[in-house]
Amino acid sequence: MFIDLRSDTVTKPTQGMKEAMFMAExxxxxxxxxxxxxxxxQKAASMFGMEAALFCASGTMTxxxxxxxxxxxxxxxxxxxxSHIYLYEGGGVALNSFSSVKLLEGDKGRINAQQVLDAIxxxxxxxQPVTRLVSLENTMNKGGGCYYRLSDIEAIREVCNKNQLxxxxxGARLFNALVETAEPTLTYGQLFDSISICLSKGLGCPxxxxxxxxxxxxKKARRFRKVLGGGWxxxxxxxxxxxYALDNHVNRLKDDHARARKIGDILKGLPYVEEIYPIDTNIVIFRLPESVxxxxxxxxAKEKNLGCVTFGKHLVRFVTHLDFTDEHLAEFEKVIRQIQL
Structure with missing residues (x-):
């Protein structure tokens, strides 16, 4: 059995999803x-109280x-x-938009209103370049899947309003945050001018x-999508x-979070684990000793059929998802205890 915890992008469509795809008009x-x-x-726009939406190939594109x-x-x-837009999108801010970035150091990737105000x-x-946009990430990938408090976003929104930004x-993993906070999607639609939502991570789409x-x-985004070769x-x-995913796979994200916390409990007893980031959603990040x-x-781990990724020189990341079951979790515990460093 290969236990693939490299990312929640590795999921395969469920049988119900396959049937929906096969029958699509x-x-x-x-x-x-x-x-x-x-x-x-139309469904996505309605969920967030927005006027329109655009379906694209990837979160990087959106x-x-x-x-x-x-x-x-x-x-x-x-x-x-x-931020993912800075670290993992191929320098696209510069390449596509001819813009620079002002990088802030937040709390595990979460910035606050005062930082935004000071950075304008x-x-x-x-x-100086003209400040044109503020971008947040929720949940925060590099922060171990942590999420914003709504009050913090509201304070940032107020700063943006006062400065016409x-x-x-x-929101690649926004629904992971929302199932934890129970905050409505409509509230997010009121706070943001644009939201990117990934369907191929926790929601399980291909x-x-x-x-x-x-x-x-x-309308403007659709034109640029065509320019980038994104018209399909x-x-x-x-x-x-x-x-199908929006109808069936949102609430079950809580199962991924529960299994992620169980992984954290397992890691606590291992001699080579120096630190475990707080586990808020489906991402588990832990730190190894400086010597490893x-x-x-x-x-x-790969030798033991366990897939994970590096997240820094001494950081390792696991991500739970709908294809990671209780059976996989039990096998994970056996395998992880066999690794010798």
Whole structure:
């Protein structure tokens, strides 16, 4: 048995999802003729109280489209130094939007209103780029799946309002946060100008992410999606998976979180575990001793049919997901205790 905890992107479609995909009514989405894509976009927009949505191939694409629409060449984007848009999207802020980033050091990736206020450049100072966008990430991948308190987001929103700045959310794992906080999606739609939602992580779809926002914003994003080669044809087969996931796979995220916490309990008793990040959702990050490289641990784990990834020189990450069952958890405990470093 291979226990794959490298990411929640490794999931396979469930039988119910496959059936929904197989039965999907499709058309040409570039022409606006795919009814299932349209239904998914309308469903997502409605969930967040937004005017429109755009179905794309990946969360990187939806994030980059949002940044492109919100900014102008020479702009600056405020975000945490551990943000996915900065670390893991191929320098897209610079390449696609010709903008720079102002990196803040938050609490495990969560920035606050005062930090945002202090980071806004004087628009009259010609030596500095013009601040055009604030971007948050929830849950925070590099922060071990931690999430924002709603009051902190509301305070950041107030700063953005006073300075006429749009606020974007990289919500790749937003539903992981929402099942923990029980906060409504409609509240998030009121706080953000745009939200990126990944369907192919905890929700278990094979492909796809959504970008939600106002009609004019999505219209511009659709044009840039085409420029990037993101226009697709009979995408309804994939959109059907997204509809199924939103209907069936949200509440079950709590199961992933419960198993992640059990992994944390197992790790506590191991001699090579120096620190475990707080486990808020489905991500488990732990620190090895200075004498042990994360690459060495990942290699040893792979030999035992356990998949994980390095998350720093001495950091290792596990991510639980819908294909990681109680049976896998029991096997994980056996395997992890066999690893010798």
């Amino acid at each position: 499709v058309g040409d989405d570039v022409f606006g003729d795919d009814p299932t894509v349209t239904a998914l976009e 994030n980059q489209l949002a940044i492109k629409v919100h900014t102008q060449p020479g702009s600056e984007v405020i975000c945490d130094k551990m 450049n004087n628009p009259e100072d010609i030596h 749009p606020l974007h959310l990289d 492909v796809g992410s959504l970008l939600v926002g106002k009609k004019d914003f999505i 044809r009979q995408a309804g087969f994939l959109a059907a998976a997204g509809i 490289l994360a690459t060495a641990f990942v290699s040893k």
